[in-house]
Amino acid sequence: MKRAVVVGITGGTGSGKSTVAKEIFKSLPEKNILIIQQDAYYKKQSHLSMEKRINTNYDHPLAFDTELLIDHLNKLISFQPIEKPIYDFSIHDRKKETVRVEPREIIILEGIMLLEDSRLRDLLDIKIFVDTDPDVRILRRIKRDIRDRGRTLESVVNQYLSTVKPAHNQFIEPTKKYADIIIPEGGYNKVAIDIMAAKVRSVVTNAENRYINY
DSSP: OOOOEEEEEEESTTSSHHHHHHHHHHTSOGGGEEEEEGGGGBOOOTTSOHHHHHTSOTTSGGGBOHHHHHHHHHHHHTTOOEEEEEEETTTTEEEEEEEEEOOOSEEEEEOTTTTTSHHHHTTOSEEEEEEOOHHHHHHHHHHHHHHHSOOOHHHHHHHIIIIIHHHIIIIIGGGGGGOSEEEETGGGOHHHHHHHHHHHHHHHHHHHHHHHHO
């Protein structure tokens, strides 16, 4: 049976995961590739007060609805469409609306906890860890959270020190050992991105040949 190829791109907050994912995406025909962000799969929090939502540790594995992500990924791998959730960071909860995602031959899955869960890890054909200096990562996170998520500088720094940094050391950094390739400096490493894009193309070609021969 024909199976989609899944490329997992992980690393700490602000490491450049999204940039690497977008660069690989741009290097391949759009009709054959899609990107799924793990951030869309934060758990529903409508049953919690705003104060409790704000204080949720979003850098912990339990913050994610991994069961739903695995279910959706399995469907996409089998060339079935999904209804992907939309997470609204301004209210710390999912929106009622969803986005229909049609299957493609290549799935890029991007997120901080992709290699932490063995069930999710086993679905990835290529596992990439983006490794960037912590000082660079925190500066990028500050800019992103203030610009895109309506946070204050104080709240971003407090969150980083209280939950983000400890979670990175406990849950993310140790998963580097599961990666097939480690990319230093994220989206600025054009050589590594070009190599990975070529690797993805070769994996897809080999899969298509196996399917035809079968």
